[in-house]
Amino acid sequence: MSPATPLTRRTFTFSASAAIAGASRSLLHAQTPPGNRSLINGVQFGLQPFCYHDLPMIPENRPALFDRLVQNGMGMVELHATWVEPRFTTPGVSARQAREKLRDWRLHAPDDHYLKIRQEAAALGISIFTYYINFNDTMPDEEVDAIFRGAKLLGARGCVGSYGLAQAQRLIPFPARHGMVLGLHNHDNLSDPDAFSSEASIVKGLSFSNDFKATLDTRHFTAANGDCLGFLERHHERVSSVHLGDRRKNNGRSTPFGEGDAPIIEILRMIRDNKWPIMALLEFEHGTLRPAVPEVRLMFDYCKRAVV
Amino acid sequence: MNTRRFLIPVLAVTIALAVLHGQSQSPPRQDYDLAYIGPPLADPVMQHSKETYVLFGCAYCHGMNLVARGEATDLMHSALVGRDENANLIGPLLRAGIPQTAKLSPMPQFSDLSNAQIVDITRYIHYARQLGRYKELFEAKALGSGNAATGKAYADQHCRSCHQGVTDLSQAAKKYSRPSLTAKMLHPDFLDRPASWKLDQLHDTTTAEARQRHAHLLENYTESDVANLLAWLESLK
Numbered sequence: 001m002s003p004a005t006p007l008t009r010r011t012f013t014f015s016a017s018a019a020i021a022g023a024s025r026s027l028l029h030a031q032t033p034p035g036n037r038s039l040i041n042g043v044q045f046g047l048q049p050f051c052y053h054d055l056p057m058i059p060e061n062r063p064a065l066f067d068r069l070v071q072n073g074m075g076m077v078e079l080h081a082t083w084v085e086p087r088f089t090t091p092g093v094s095a096r097q098a099r100e101k102l103r104d105w106r107l108h109a110p111d112d113h114y115l116k117i118r119q120e121a122a123a124l125g126i127s128i129f130t131y132y133i134n135f136n137d138t139m140p141d142e143e144v145d146a147i148f149r150g151a152k153l154l155g156a157r158g159c160v161g162s163y164g165l166a167q168a169q170r171l172i173p174f175p176a177r178h179g180m181v182l183g184l185h186n187h188d189n190l191s192d193p194d195a196f197s198s199e200a201s202i203v204k205g206l207s208f209s210n211d212f213k214a215t216l217d218t219r220h221f222t223a224a225n226g227d228c229l230g231f232l233e234r235h236h237e238r239v240s241s242v243h244l245g246d247r248r249k250n251n252g253r254s255t256p257f258g259e260g261d262a263p264i265i266e267i268l269r270m271i272r273d274n275k276w277p278i279m280a281l282l283e284f285e286h287g288t289l290r291p292a293v294p295e296v297r298l299m300f301d302y303c304k305r306a307v308v
Numbered sequence: 309m310n311t312r313r314f315l316i317p318v319l320a321v322t323i324a325l326a327v328l329h330g331q332s333q334s335p336p337r338q339d340y341d342l343a344y345i346g347p348p349l350a351d352p353v354m355q356h357s358k359e360t361y362v363l364f365g366c367a368y369c370h371g372m373n374l375v376a377r378g379e380a381t382d383l384m385h386s387a388l389v390g391r392d393e394n395a396n397l398i399g400p401l402l403r404a405g406i407p408q409t410a411k412l413s414p415m416p417q418f419s420d421l422s423n424a425q426i427v428d429i430t431r432y433i434h435y436a437r438q439l440g441r442y443k444e445l446f447e448a449k450a451l452g453s454g455n456a457a458t459g460k461a462y463a464d465q466h467c468r469s470c471h472q473g474v475t476d477l478s479q480a481a482k483k484y485s486r487p488s489l490t491a492k493m494l495h496p497d498f499l500d501r502p503a504s505w506k507l508d509q510l511h512d513t514t515t516a517e518a519r520q521r522h523a524h525l526l527e528n529y530t531e532s533d534v535a536n537l538l539a540w541l542e543s544l545k
Contacts, residue, residue: 053344053367053368054341054343054344162412187412187413188413188414189409189411189412189413189414190407191407191408191409191414192409192410195412220413223416247416248420250417251405251407251414251416251417252416252417252419252420253364253365253416253417253418253420254365254368254416285365285368285369286365286368287361287362287363287364287365287366287367287368288341288362288363289340289341289345289359289362289363290339290340290341291339291340291341291343291344292341292344294339
């Protein structure tokens with residue numbers, strides 16, 4: 001099959017099953033360092049823990065999160081701040097008070113807090129690729145700096161979150177101060193001119209700073225009728241990761257991998273064959289009756305078949 | 309969507325049976341997320357509806373028990389869900405989604421679902437809302453501070469068309485303690501009786517409408533409504 005031949009599910013399954021039989025043997029014997037247990041044939045996979053929909057994203061559950069990542073064969077994670085920062089929303093504390101306490105904590109958080117988490121992850125062969133946090137106008141500059149500082153201590157290469165063009169513009173000076181990048185993560189809200197949703201909006205955001213990188217969410221981009229393959233072809237040098245998942249076009253629903261319109265197989269092969277340093281972070285929101293770990297395993301298997 | 313004959317009796321029965329374990333159902337498989345989805349409901353039809361709600365990703369954002377996650381709409385208190393009758397509002401919304409929104413992610417559209425799947429999802433939403441609202445209202449702290457006159461006015465508007473006169477209601481107030489009266493007002497006993505599909509009862513519109521009416525009231529009562537109604541009922545003693 002030539003690279004240009006369109007993939008159908010049948011042809012993919014046929015060719016992948018033949019390939020995986022041989023490749024799995026070599027994978028078994030591969031001496032990959034622990035942090036790269038999910039580096040597969042040149043594609044570095046990781047996980048956005050939203051996939052574990054049943055696991056509240058709180059610090060107390062971080063050991064369970066790391067345990068699940070290991071079970072799922074993941075050596076990389078995009079860690080949401082809520083797994084890291086203490087919660088102050090206890091009974092009797094107003095939302096405003098909790099927000100102020102969190103700000104104060106961020107400004108004075110000891111290095112050890114972050115370093116310990118980094119060590120927890122590293123001991124299990126997990127590296128923290130990015131730190132996910134939704135920057136907003138309630139955060140003064142010193143708080144944004146504190147967040148970048150914490151992310152750096154965690155070993156993250158950058159911060160990423162859900163915000164729009166205006167917030168991104170405000171964040172221009174921050175990544176350089178910390179030797180990091182800022183990820184621009186798209187959703188599919190085409191009705192909001194401030195939102196990252198279309199190719200044009202992401203490109204506009206990227207133009208603000210060379211320290212900005214796209215975190216291309218393939219589910220949302222597909223739902224917004226974007227062309228994931230075209231985007232990668234044109235802008236791969238500005239893409240640090242993809243949030244890899246499936247949805248149907250025209251603001252359609254999330255689906256298990258292979259049942260929607262996102263070209264997951266083609267995206268992964270494009271990353272593999274061009275040796276792009278683009279992380280493939282699995283993230284999905286489709287419903288399932290299976291527990292989260294087996295579900296992630298199934299979706300990850302789908303991806304592995306695409307790159308072996 | 310003509311589902312009224314089916315939807316309401318099933319809802320009413322399953323609310324009552326929800327506390328019972330579904331002994332008639334097959335034990336869950338190992339690859340079934342029992343911890344997240346919960347034990348099987350007594351009514352297999354409602355269990356199927358719940359699983360449909362989960363499978364199409366509704367639970368991911370709106371919560372298994374309608375406790376919303378992130379920016380998703382709170383279906384437990386949504387006015388649209390409260391006004392919905394037999395998917396007449398939820399159905400079209402599911403099919404179209406909400407593309408125009410100030411939220412980060414618009415509500416997706418589910419135009420590829422069948423009518424039966426839309427009905428399943430809607431049925432579970434109403435079921436979960438009725439369970440949740442019952443719990444909220446029953447445990448509300450303000451139920452002791454109602455106004456009888458306001459309660460009477462509410463009853464005149466919402467109850468009297470079926471409850472002609474006040475005799476049966478005054479008897480109820482005399483017969484039951486405050487907690488029992490609250491429970492029976494929120495969820496009258498007759499709702500627990502399974503609907504019959506015998507031909508001679510198939511077109512019993514009176515009972516069907518009563519079920520629909522009480523389900524609708526339960527989903528839309530405010531704490532004040534319940535407090536006022538209780539105050540009025542107790543004034544009839």
